[in-house]
Amino acid sequence: MDTEVTASEVLDHLVRLGAEDASVIAAQIWERMLRFNNNALSVTKSIKDVVVFVYASIGRRRIIGSTSNPTQNALKDFVFRLIESCKMLEPNPHYTHLPKGPFSYPTHGNYDPKIESCEESLLEDYAKQIIDQAIQKGGKRTAGTITAEASKLSIVSTGGVRQSDRSTRILLNQRVFIDDASGHGLACSTHLNTFNPLKAAEEAAQYAKKAVNRGPWSEGVYDIVISPTVAADLIQHVGEAASAFAVESGISFLADKLNEQVACDLFTLIDHGVVEGSLNTRIFDDEGVPTRDNVIIENGVLKTYLHNSSTAERFKAASTGSAGIIAPHPWNLEVNAGSRSLDELLKEVGEGFYITNNWYTRFQNLRSGEYSTLPRDAAFYIKSGEVKHAVAGLRISDSLPRQLKNIAATTEERRWIYWWEVQTPTLTPYMLIKQTKVTKAVG
Amino acid sequence: MDLDLAKLAVNYGLSLGVDYVEARLHRTIEVGCLLKNSTPEPTILADSFGLGVRVRYKGALAFGATNILSTQSIKDLVEEVFKRAKASINLLGEPIKFSCEEMGKGVWSAEEKEKLEDVDVQTMLNLLKELDNEIKNGFHGVSFTNRLLMVETSVEEKFYTNSEGAELRSRVPRVSISSFINATYDGRNHTITIPAGYAALGESGGWEVVKRLDPLTFFKEEGSNLAKAVKSTLNPPLEPIDVILGPDVVGLVAHESSGHPAEADRILGREGAQAGESYLKIDSLGLRIGSSEAYVSDDPTIPHSMGFYLYDEEGVKARKRRLIEGGVIKEYLHNRATANTFSTKSNAASRSVAYNREPIIRMANTYVEPGDYTFAELLEGVKLGVYIKSFMEWNIDDIRMNQRYVGLEAYLIEQGELKAGVKAPILEVTTPKFWSSVDARGKDLQFKAASCGKGDPMQGAPVWTGGPHIRLRSIKLGVR
Numbered sequence: 025m026d027t028e029v030t031a032s033e034v035l036d037h038l039v040r041l042g043a044e045d046a047s048v049i050a051a052q053i054w055e056r057m058l059r060f061n062n063n064a065l066s067v068t069k070s071i072k073d074v075v076v077f078v079y080a081s082i083g084r085r086r087i088i089g090s091t092s093n094p095t096q097n098a099l100k101d102f103v104f105r106l107i108e109s110c111k112m113l114e115p116n117p118h119y120t121h122l123p124k125g126p127f128s129y130p131t132h133g134n135y136d137p138k139i140e141s142c143e144e145s146l147l148e149d150y151a152k153q154i155i156d157q158a159i160q161k162g163g164k165r166t167a168g169t170i171t172a173e174a175s176k177l178s179i180v181s182t183g184g185v186r187q188s189d190r191s192t193r194i195l196l197n198q199r200v201f202i203d204d205a206s207g208h209g210l211a212c213s214t215h216l217n218t219f220n221p222l223k224a225a226e227e228a229a230q231y232a233k234k235a236v237n238r239g240p241w242s243e244g245v246y247d248i249v250i251s252p253t254v255a256a257d258l259i260q261h262v263g264e265a266a267s268a269f270a271v272e273s274g275i276s277f278l279a280d281k282l283n284e285q286v287a288c289d290l291f292t293l294i295d296h297g298v299v300e301g302s303l304n305t306r307i308f309d310d311e312g313v314p315t316r317d318n319v320i321i322e323n324g325v326l327k328t329y330l331h332n333s334s335t336a337e338r339f340k341a342a343s344t345g346s347a348g349i350i351a352p353h354p355w356n357l358e359v360n361a362g363s364r365s366l367d368e369l370l371k372e373v374g375e376g377f378y379i380t381n382n383w384y385t386r387f388q389n390l391r392s393g394e395y396s397t398l399p400r401d402a403a404f405y406i407k408s409g410e411v412k413h414a415v416a417g418l419r420i421s422d423s424l425p426r427q428l429k430n431i432a433a434t435t436e437e438r439r440w441i442y443w444w445e446v447q448t449p450t451l452t453p454y455m456l457i458k459q460t461k462v463t464k465a466v467g
Numbered sequence: 468m469d470l471d472l473a474k475l476a477v478n479y480g481l482s483l484g485v486d487y488v489e490a491r492l493h494r495t496i497e498v499g500c501l502l503k504n505s506t507p508e509p510t511i512l513a514d515s516f517g518l519g520v521r522v523r524y525k526g527a528l529a530f531g532a533t534n535i536l537s538t539q540s541i542k543d544l545v546e547e548v549f550k551r552a553k554a555s556i557n558l559l560g561e562p563i564k565f566s567c568e569e570m571g572k573g574v575w576s577a578e579e580k581e582k583l584e585d586v587d588v589q590t591m592l593n594l595l596k597e598l599d600n601e602i603k604n605g606f607h608g609v610s611f612t613n614r615l616l617m618v619e620t621s622v623e624e625k626f627y628t629n630s631e632g633a634e635l636r637s638r639v640p641r642v643s644i645s646s647f648i649n650a651t652y653d654g655r656n657h658t659i660t661i662p663a664g665y666a667a668l669g670e671s672g673g674w675e676v677v678k679r680l681d682p683l684t685f686f687k688e689e690g691s692n693l694a695k696a697v698k699s700t701l702n703p704p705l706e707p708i709d710v711i712l713g714p715d716v717v718g719l720v721a722h723e724s725s726g727h728p729a730e731a732d733r734i735l736g737r738e739g740a741q742a743g744e745s746y747l748k749i750d751s752l753g754l755r756i757g758s759s760e761a762y763v764s765d766d767p768t769i770p771h772s773m774g775f776y777l778y779d780e781e782g783v784k785a786r787k788r789r790l791i792e793g794g795v796i797k798e799y800l801h802n803r804a805t806a807n808t809f810s811t812k813s814n815a816a817s818r819s820v821a822y823n824r825e826p827i828i829r830m831a832n833t834y835v836e837p838g839d840y841t842f843a844e845l846l847e848g849v850k851l852g853v854y855i856k857s858f859m860e861w862n863i864d865d866i867r868m869n870q871r872y873v874g875l876e877a878y879l880i881e882q883g884e885l886k887a888g889v890k891a892p893i894l895e896v897t898t899p900k901f902w903s904s905v906d907a908r909g910k911d912l913q914f915k916a917a918s919c920g921k922g923d924p925m926q927g928a929p930v931w932t933g934g935p936h937i938r939l940r941s942i943k944l945g946v947r
Contacts, residue, residue, distance in 0.1 A: 465869040
């Protein structure tokens with residue numbers, strides 16, 4: 025199926041039925057996944073989808089739709105239902121027209137035809153090597169997922185937009201277990217030649233080995249060093265909070281903070297539609313506006329929210345190329361590099377923890393940023409700058425705004441993080457965060 | 468829905484020589500309306516329709532999906548899935564086998580009176596406006612400064628068939644209502660949701676669900692209660708005390724610390740790199756995990772439930788599963804593959820949320836079973852304690868042992884009477900400590916709707932979580 029043709033046909037049909045503003049994105053998505061556990065394969069998955077995303081307005085009434093039912097007749101039926109539903113709505117008092125093109129779009133090299141063609145046994149061969157590596161490096165058993173994805177997106181709009189783009193990514197998410205101890209490894213790349221799953225497998229095994237001998241620890245307030253995996257999990261929530269939709273909805277801890285110091289002055293956060301290695305590459309947003317580099321936080325100061333054309337008008341700002349028709353959002357987040365090494369960060373800790381992975385971050389109060397999250401896999405107790413022993417059962421219970429201000433140092437080394445628990449790809453260093461509350465369960 | 472397309476996939480798979488093949492035509496039509504600060508956001512219409520195919524060949528399992536529903540495309544898909552299964556044989560551990568089960572045939576559906584296809588989007592928006600009118604002025608001096616209200620309907624239709632004779636058509640409509648609110652008091656902002664805990668009011672059924680749920684009354688009462696809650700300033704006592712938990716908290720605990728760890732695929736390590744494993748092991752059936760008052764079940768067959776189904780995604784007839792009985796681990800949740808490994812029968816826990824998602828072991832409606840106590844009787848037995856009626860923040864570790872729930876609406880209990888509101892009491896407790904501390908259960912079983920996340924790619928499955936009020940003895944609460 026030709027995505028350009030499909031998008032154009034749907035747009036024509038929308039206009040014929042009365043849509044005044046309309047945009048259509050036709051996406052062809054191809055995914056192959058291989059999952060393994062206990063050192064053996066559990067399932068392979070092959071998914072080929074065509075999905076059409078539609079925005080339409082009539083008389084200031086607005087509706088959006090998506091369909092994965094892409095035959096011509098089904099698309100016509102879908103458009104008809106969409107338009108008929110749209111006509112029933114009431115006009116929106118905050119209506120804005122779709123941005124008018126034509127636009128000039130960024131270019132990128134984040135497409136690798138070798139990932140899209142995915143030779144016969146490519147993932148199976150990787151899986152065998154990864155499992156072998158985990159065991160050779162000391163692991164007892166391993167579980168993980170290798171995923172190869174390719175997508176082609178075409179957008180057309182009544183604003184004169186007509187553009188297509190392709191991108192690819194290949195991902196490994198792996199855990200290595202030694203009895204109750206475990207280590208985590210990630211490999212994320214847009215190209216096969218920079219995909220290094222064996223390094224990730226080795227790192228996971230090494231962390232698992234170090235995590236075996238656990239020692240005691242107590243609840244309290246500590247300095248913590250967090251890996252890029254943990255940092256990315258937290259930073260993705262900063263990206264979400266930067267959405268003007270979250271601000272308007274009252275669920276952002278960045279509300280009312282524009283041009284204020286919201287983080288330590290070491291901290292700069294940028295969102296990119298396109299940057300080398302970005303795992304969610306987009307050259308246009310859902311309104312057809314070119315994506316760009318948005319400096320959300322610069323040296324600790326909140327510089328902008330992320331906008332689509334609708335939120336931009338209400339905030340008296342310009343679109344940042346971040347649409348979501350309803351909610352603008354980040355594409356690929358980047359935290360600036362620091363100047364230190366991981367060892368230097370660890371040496372700065374008087375008493376605290378080094379945390380390599382986490383999951384299940386949940387907020388008590390989205391508006392104030394109070395939350396907790398659970399470290400998982402390897403974590404270590406540090407005393408006087410030295411790693412003393414592994415620990416388990418920690419929970420970070422703090423406030424994200426407070427922690428952003430308590431970042432004391434970051435590393436020169438950064439990694440792209442994108443996995444099951446981090447859904448906005450994020451390039452980030454290791455971080456030393458002072459004065460973080462750590463709790464443990466009773467019983 | 469052209470059922471022959473699924474039959475074609477099964478017949479073609481058999482002609483290629485697979486040991487087992489199943490095909491599922493799966494369509495879900497969703498409509499979502501949002502009202503943000505009294506103003507409608509664009510309405511959302513989503514139509515997901517395609518075919519998922521799973522084959523087993525010499526013990527290797529492969530899944531694939533397409534939404535190009537032509538004969539050639541489906542044959543290509545079956546060939547691709549077969550090819551992937553063959554290519555993975557060398558990486559197998561134990562060959563995957565399925566338990567022998569009676570295969571379902573026929574048509575099943577959730578009860579539905581007012582078809583959702585007949586509900587227009589403005590009717591849905593009007594409901595949100597009525598709800599907004601009930602709460603927009605806030606309560607008790609607490610302003611509801613920002614409000615995001617949502618109503619969603621979905622109609623899920625499936626045709627499932629496999630090479631062992633299953634042929635099942637189904638239809639499950641669902642309605643859910645949820646919200647995010649920024650409540651402002653004394654210069655401080657608090658996130659609350661109605662219902663609390665990022666949950667939803669939701670049932671399977673047609674638009675009559677709205678009448679059953681009576682969201683206008685619920686939003687007004689809950690808005691008032693939660694407004695009072697955000698004014699609370701009292702810390703909970705920090706010594707061990709008795710704790711009464713409301714049904715919303717109890718339901719979530721049942722889901723997180725009993726339901727998830729009982730998923731047999733987790734126990735076997737299949738979700739190890741994603742949602743994690745389990746404190747329960749292959750030989751943990753019969754293990755005492757709690758007091759004689761700990762009873763947890765999961766039941767897909769509850770009428771009107773969000774997790775309602777009568778046959779699972781492997782053609783097996785659904786039934787209630789008792790997970791904890793009198794404090795003892797009683798049963799795991801199984802699909803046919805894990806049932807075979809455990810030398811038992813499937814209890815029909817295999818679910819998939821879309822055509823392009825592999826069927827995996829899921830909960831349906833997980834709950835603590837009700838007991839004999841009235842709420843007043845539960846209170847009577849408490850000299851000093853805290854009643855945690857609802858929560859916001861929660862999480863649990865990836866073997867389901869270390870969990871935390873932070874109260875939203877909570878009260879001090881003194882001499883059997885509710886007193887002042889308590890601010891954000893933290894229940895942070897291990898799973899055995901929690902279930903061992905249960906000493907009494909109320910009669911008042913209640914459910915809330917939620918979306919349960921699991922799988923890779925992620926699958927958010929509609930579920931109910933529920934329970935009665937329960938009482939825990941000698942629990943140490945925390946504060947932020």
